[in-house]
Structures are given as C-alpha cells and as structure tokens.
Amino acid sequence: MKTIRVWDLPTRLFHWALVVIIAGAFVTHYLGEAAMDWHFRFGYAALALVLFRVLWGLMGPRYARFASFLRSPATIVAYLRGRSPGTGSGHNPLGGLSVLAMLAVILLQAGSGLFANDDIATEGPLAHFIEKDLSDQLSWLHAQVTSKLIYGLVGLHLLAIALHRVLKKRDLVTPMITGDQMVEGDALPADDGAPVRTTALVLMSVCAMGVYGVAHW
Numbered sequence: 001m002k003t004i005r006v007w008d009l010p011t012r013l014f015h016w017a018l019v020v021i022i023a024g025a026f027v028t029h030y031l032g033e034a035a036m037d038w039h040f041r042f043g044y045a046a047l048a049l050v051l052f053r054v055l056w057g058l059m060g061p062r063y064a065r066f067a068s069f070l071r072s073p074a075t076i077v078a079y080l081r082g083r084s085p086g087t088g089s090g091h092n093p094l095g096g097l098s099v100l101a102m103l104a105v106i107l108l109q110a111g112s113g114l115f116a117n118d119d120i121a122t123e124g125p126l127a128h129f130i131e132k133d134l135s136d137q138l139s140w141l142h143a144q145v146t147s148k149l150i151y152g153l154v155g156l157h158l159l160a161i162a163l164h165r166v167l168k169k170r171d172l173v174t175p176m177i178t179g180d181q182m183v184e185g186d187a188l189p190a191d192d193g194a195p196v197r198t199t200a201l202v203l204m205s206v207c208a209m210g211v212y213g214v215a216h217w
Contacts (some may be wrong), residue, residue, distance in 0.1 A: 010200030046111035061190035069096030
C-alpha cells in the first residue's frame with residue numbers, strides 16, 4: 001500500500017462548493033419569495049460548476065477524467081455482483097456512474113430553472129424566450145422531478161459513504177479533503193501542480209462568465 005495524490009485541488013473544491021450550493025438552493029427554496037434572489041444565485045453557481053466539471057472531465061488530471069471512471073454496463077453489473085474489484089484509486093464503477101447521474105440531473109435542474117416561472121412574480125432569465133406552456137412544463141420539471149432526483153442521489157451518495165465506512169472500512173471523505181488516498185499496486189498520482197490549477201481557474205472563470213451572461217440576457 002502507498003499514498004498518492006488522487007483528487008486534484010480543483011476537483012476537491014468543485015465537490016465541496018457543490019455541497020454548499022445544493023444546500024443553499026434547498027434552504028432558499030423553502031424560505032420562499034424573500035430568498036428567491038439567492039435561490040437564483042445558487043442555481044447560477046451550480047450551473048457554472050457543473051459546466052466546469054464537464055470540461056474538467058475531458059481536460060483534467062487522470063482521476064478527474066470521465067475516461068478513468070466511466071465503465072461499461074457489463075463492468076458495473078460485474079462490480080455489483082462482486083466479480084470485479086473496481087479500481088484501487090479514484091471512483092469505482094458504481095461511483096463513476098453516480099457522478100455522471102449527479103452532473104446530468106443538476107445540469108437539467110439548473111438549466112430548466114433558466115426557463116421556469118412561479119406564476120406570481122419570479123421567472124428565469126430566459127423564460128420570455130419561450131411559450132408560457134413550455135415554461136410551465138419546465139417549471140414542473142424543475143420543482144417536482146429533478147429536485148427530488150437530486151435529493152435521492154444525495155441520499156444514495158451519503159449511504160454509499162456510510163456503507164464503505166462500515167462494511168469495507170474505507171474512508172471516502174478524507175481523501176476528498178486532503179486529495180491523497182491509499183492505493184495498491186503501481187497506480188500513478190494525479191498531476192496537481194500549478195499549471196493544472198491555473199488551467200482550472202481559467203476554465204471556471206469562462207464558465208462563470210458564460211452563466212453570468214445568460215443570467216443577465
């Protein structure tokens with residue numbers, strides 16, 4: 001066993017920022033109209049973060065890339081049946097699938113919010129570009145479908161962390177804080193130097209500016 005850098009700093013910051021943003025969006029939603037401006041801000045932040053993570057999944061270090069943890073259905077089934085050990089570092093096959101599901105659902109949630117309305121005083125910045133009936137349908141999707149899927153995925157994520165801790169004696173939280181993980185064999189560390197972090201900062205800035213432009217269209 002050896003300890004290597006698995007989670008680069010941008011990936012870790014993305015993870016914990018998304019935790020805060022989802023919690024903030026949840027709280028401000030239930031606070032009602034008084035906090036709706038903040039609910040929108042959390043939604044914009046979530047959209048920018050997810051767009052960054054998609055780009056980072058294509059351009060980031062080895063364990064952040066989708067190619068390192070997205071597996072075929074057959075591999076996922078074999079892992080669930082205990083016939084495949086998964087990987088010794090990064091996401092296992094099921095964890096990789098959960099990452100993809102979370103990104104897709106949050107992207108759909110934040111995207112639909114851009115076109116949603118509450119039939120009272122609040123509407124997304126792009127709602128006026130589409131018909132009212134379509135906006136109403138996207139509002140229903142935003143409030144009744146994707147939001148509940150996010151809660152479900154968060155619950156499954158927390159359950160998986162607990163089960164790994166209890167059943168496999170494996171801590172999944174600390175590596176996402178420190179970036180380092182105990183691995184077996186000859187696994188290579190992820191690049192987490194200044195060039196990587198600078199690239200991430202540029203990509204995040206581009207995503208944030210793009211979302212800001214859409215929000216103020």
